[in-house]
Amino acid sequence: MKSQAFERIYEIIQKIPKxxxxxxxxxxxLAGYPGAARTVGWALGSLTGEKDLPWHRVINASGKSSLAEETQRKLQQALLEAEGVVFDENGKVDLEKFRWKGK
DNA sequence: AACCTGACTTCGG
DNA sequence: TCCGAAGCCAGGT
Incomplete structure (x- = not known):
């Protein structure tokens, strides 16, 4: 593997409970790189789909999706709603309730 | 080795 | 409360 940071990030994401x-x-x-939020998003952007990672469970600090394409955002929201996550009228998630503390 | 880029975060107006 | 600008880290070129 070329980048350990990616492996760590992928590992953490795979541990996110449904x-x-x-x-x-x-x-x-959680991956050991506090402050490297942008790197995480970048790592996800590099995903090819072969990793089978629950990328849709990763959102920004506002509780919303940072995806550029609306189709992708809708997909993410749909996937989360299918898992029980609730979105408010603004399309935001209640982080107080659904935020994974990690462990 | 230096510069650029990015699915972020936070502070200020 | 909402919008814009600056700061961050790691990887890629």
Whole structure:
């Protein structure tokens, strides 16, 4: 593997329990790279789909999706709703309830 | 080795 | 409360 940071990040994301979400900064911290939130998003952007990672459980600090394409955002929201995560009228997730503390 | 980029975060107006 | 700018870390070129 070329980058350990990615492996760590992927490992953390795979541990996110169903029905829970986590912010990029949270993943970075759990992976051992506090403050490297952007790196996490970048790592996810590099995903090819072969990893089978629950990327949809990773959102930004606002509790919303940072995806550029609306189709992708809708997909993410749909996947989370299917797991029990609730979105408010603004399309935001209640981090107080669904944020995974990690462990 | 230096510079650029990015699915972020936070502070300020 | 909402929008814009600066700061962050790691990887890629």
């Amino acid at each position: 029905g829970k979400v986590v912010t990029y900064g949270q993943v970075a911290a």
